[in-house]
Amino acid sequence: MPSSPSELPEEPDRGTSGAVPAALPQNEFARLDSLRRYGILDTPPEQAFDDIAMIASALCDAPIAMVTLVDAERQWFKANRGLGDLRETPRELAFCSHAILEPDRVFEVNDALNDPRFATNPLVLGAPGIRFYAGAPLVAPDGMPLGTVCVVDRRPRQLCERERQGLASLARQAVAQLELRHIVADLTVQSTTDVLTGAWNRRAFDHRLRQEWNRHARAEASVGLLMVDVDRFKAFNDQHGHQAGDQALIEVVRRAQAPLRAIDFLARFGGEELVVILPNTPLVGAAEAAERVRQAVERATWSVQPLTVSIGVAADEPRLDSDPRALIARADRALYEAKARGRNRVCVFERWT
Template identity: 55%
Template sequence: MQAAPLPANEAARLSALERYAILDTIEEQAYDDITYLASCICHAPIAAISLVDAQRQWFKSKMGLAAAEMSRDIAFCAHAILSPGEVMVVNDASYDRRFEDNPLVTTDPHARFYAGAPLVTGDGEALGTICVIDLVPRQMADEERMALQALSRQVMAQLELRRHVVELDKLSNLDGLTGIYNRRALDLRLHEEYLRAERMHTPLSYLQIDVDLFKTYNDSYGHLAGDEALRAVAGLLRETARGYDFVARYGGEEFGVILPTTDGQSALDMAERLRMAIERAAWKHRPVTVSIGIATNTPERQAHGLLEQADQALYRAKQQGRNRAIHYAH
């Protein structure tokens, strides 16, 4: 068995595949319909839409196959993507040196005929194939070859549509001023993290952060300077938080930070790091500080309860002189 060599553009190809955010997604009728047409047009009992990842071949849609994925080393499609402009046809795999001892040939499903049309981006990156497999050796008619290529273009049209939707959804979750996540994204993530914490029996903490005396900053230095300060605060929060924390602009001069798997004391420690990072930063006009309210979940506390309790703790932090972090439970 000969594993396919890596394409010369492998790094760019994998980067392109990642942009489509398609791997490990659920079954979708649009793709299943195309797979069905490929099976019917090519008179093949097995058909699939296959994406070739770094180590595996994953099936977005399939007919006649049980596995959701398989090793790239044995994938016929890993060979097909080496020639993006062509349909790769194997008339009898048992007599092809690349595949004669391949487990897909020697064991179930005992593949003999294979045809794969690469799924090619506008930049020429082959992400995978739409392929058909038969259990008997045979030839492929020209009209079948052309139809399979046409179906590969339809798969790419679906993938492009998905990419645009993903990009638009991402933009709808970003704050236009600071570039971090917005309130909509914060609410969605907090709900997801609460459900995960409940399922895994892990703690979850939330920080509500307010820029101290921001109205007087705006009044003194103007709204452009205020916008610049908010962008700087957002950048400091993002740089100081851990990679798995979720930083968002709550609204106005308020920010929210979700701290997964973080208990009360650890949340207080993180809040202090964030507060000190902002206090010690070099500011153009005058020092900028923040007040922080902290809340940590218990098994019975709902996600919206974290928001309410962190807000109450934030109010206490302001009452006690600002530029401090207070935990709701303390």
């Protein structure tokens, strides 16, 4: 007699590709936040991670080895040995999506064709023909599993204990590289960011101006520059105190940034002076941007007393053999004119005399 429907074995849920997607970790949102904190997704290959994949391949005598990260809808390869230029696969196909569900051990599939979770997976039935998989989860210091160091073979097999321990060690090294990379990035940001306002600092500005100067010289395009000075800021500090002055400067930066484009670069030049690089902007466009900044500050609601800014504008079509500091000098000269003519205005550099 046929079995009733309730007595039939349950078929695993299959995604649109025919694969059996892994369940989402219970802490999936926190896990994705932890992953994205590292800012590593879609970054170029790096030797440290390539070396980890190479060692994993040699250690386990496997033709394919990867350092993978499991994103919301994809598995992305930070390092890949044996799969050519492939950089990612859909998450529902990823063996690593199953591995991160058990972050305290090496996840091993001895023969994918005999495992109902993977027997219909396109990566098993087609290229690259996965039969064996072993993945050691990458576990961040906050306990979140991010991906794996994994090895793949086209024949059924299993790891010995030495290989299993070695793969787990390589996963810890990969996490150490992620942490080191994150620390270096933080230090870079700290060294190029103004502590008070959060804007870029003079060091970052000097570097960016040289980059934009060279890029515009090659493209034969114009780059604009604004020098922005907070009017009578010393008197404001003397009357209201430096704490109020600091808060006012923070607000000026916020207001000045608002009308700028995403590609524009605002930095604190020093004291109450700001500077803005305007890529691909001729003199007329730079003057228009300056007026938008001036109005944004003038029309703001101020808690202590109203503030305004004076702005000097310059633009140039750079040459590779010219000095970008000349552009700064021109904008500074225009700023001097704006202050001399009564402040709270925009002046454009025209000539030195």
